[in-house]
Amino acid sequence: MKDQIIISKATIDRLPLYYRTLRRSQEEGLEIISSEELGHRLGVTPEQIRKDLAAFGQFGKKGVGYFVRELIRNIGEILGLDRKWSFAVVGIGHLGWALVHYRNFKALGFHLAAMFDVNPEKIGQDIGGVIVDPIERIEEIIKERNINIGVIAVPQSQAQAVADRLVGAGVRGIWNFAPCKINVPESVKVVNEDLSVGLSSLSYYLGRML
Amino acid sequence: MKDQIIISKATIDRLPLYYRTLRRSQEEGLEIISSEELGHRLGVTPEQIRKDLAAFGQFGKKGVGYFVRELIRNIGEILGLDRKWSFAVVGIGHLGWALVHYRNFKALGFHLAAMFDVNPEKIGQDIGGVIVDPIERIEEIIKERNINIGVIAVPQSQAQAVADRLVGAGVRGIWNFAPCKINVPESVKVVNEDLSVGLSSLSYYLGRML
Structure with missing residues (x-):
């Protein structure tokens, strides 16, 4: 059933916003x-x-609206948020540091299960009950803690090597913040995050408005 | 001429990647x-x-390829990167800290011109030659330094108040990292950044693959 659904990337990108706003509405x-x-x-x-929302089912009642609890459950299922994913952040520099402190991941059911760095000053630090481990222990810890998602927050020059280790350790998905393409087997899904895009698209729109 | 071009958001989001990759190719x-x-x-x-690339002009030669320098200049113009935008970051918490240290903005021609926070421990810090100023000075400094873009990296509860001050001070664009909608006049462009989207879309794809 689920596999027959084809939804555009733009819609998928809006679903977490729907989910969060509905949760807040429910709290109210x-x-x-x-x-x-x-x-x-x-x-x-x-x-x-x-x-x-019509793209994947009938969630509302015409002239009434959407049933909030039902819609939250349905969007959560579609996004796979009912699965409790565990993720590891590799690279606890400025960006990694911000990511491991970002609160909204937890609210969506994502569990920060491990952190890795090469810097001896970072290793051993306790961030919210999770310890920064040396990068040598990636394979062992990813397997031990059953981590599904690896987040790459290392410099570009190390991104592919880290990706290879994450894939070797068995992650199924990679969230890549390094500003470069990484190569992985087809069985692994990569989502590239590029912070330059936000500013550049603002620049694009402002250039047209002025 | 420029105003007649209609380009999809997905294309606009890919242009900075093209731009960066072409610049790197040129360096090689x-x-x-x-x-x-x-x-x-x-x-x-x-x-x-x-x-x-066909959506906004003829940049290549069939059977030959794209002229790298020409394409860089053209994409740069389309993205408005030839204008040298100045931006201010409001909120130097974990995320703001990562943003003011992010190197790729500079490479795209974005100039970090000011930083603001309410925390006395943050105020006065020098980050790459720019000083963190108290939030009370937003209006004065934005005008003085001719800053076009405001980046909101404060908690959600303060996001709208900061947006109002930025708009009042004359910014034309806002890059909003707070996980909420902000209201601004139509003359101001807002780009919302939501880090939850990356993980959620990974979750969506992984849920389908497993």
Whole structure:
């Protein structure tokens, strides 16, 4: 059933925002929310919301709205958030440091299970109950803790080597912050994150507006 | 001329990657690059590259490839990178700290011109020659230094107040890392950055692959 669904990347990228906003609405006691109200809270048009959600099922009642709890459960299932993923961050520099302190991952059910670095000053540090381990222990710890996702926050020159070790250790997904392409077997999914994109797209729009 | 071009968000998001990869190719001494080679370096299909670049002009020679220097200049112009934007980061917590240390912004021509925080321990710190100023000075400094872009890296509860001050001070664009919608006048462009999206989309794909 699930495999028959084809959803655009843009829709998939909006689903976590829907999920978070619905959770917040639920905390406020809302049981039903209209696409207008949801759109208002998200800064997305009601039409876009109806289109996105229609792509994978019938979650609302016409003229009434969406049932908040049901929609949260459904989007959570679609995003695989019901699975409790564990992730490891490799590279505890400025960016890695920010990532391991980012609170919203936990709220989405992602568990920070390990951290790795080469710097002796970083190794042994306790961040929220997790210890920074030396990079030599990647394989052992990834297997031991059953970690599914590796986050690459090392400099570009080390990104491929780290990716190889993560793949060898058995991760199924890599979230890559290094500004370069990494090569992995087809069985491993890579999501590249590029912080330059945000500023560049602002620059694009501002250049057109001025 | 420029205003007649309509380009999809997905294409705009890929342009900075093209730009960076082309710059690196140029540094290696390449004068001409085929869409196959560019695709190989980017992890994007040659078809996608040809389609993206065809959307705003004729930059290559059939059977030869793209002229690297010309393409860099053109993409730079499209992205507005020839304008030398100045940006300010508000909130020097873990994420703000990572942003002000991120090197790729400078390589794209973005100039970090100011930083603001409320924490007395942060205020006065010198990061790469720029001093962290108290948040009370936003209006004065934004105007004085002619800053176009404000980056919001404060907690959600303060995001709207910071946005209001940035807009009041005259920024034209806001890059918002707070996990909430901010309201600004239509004349100001907002790009929302949500780090949860990367992990959630990995979760989505992995859920389908396992």
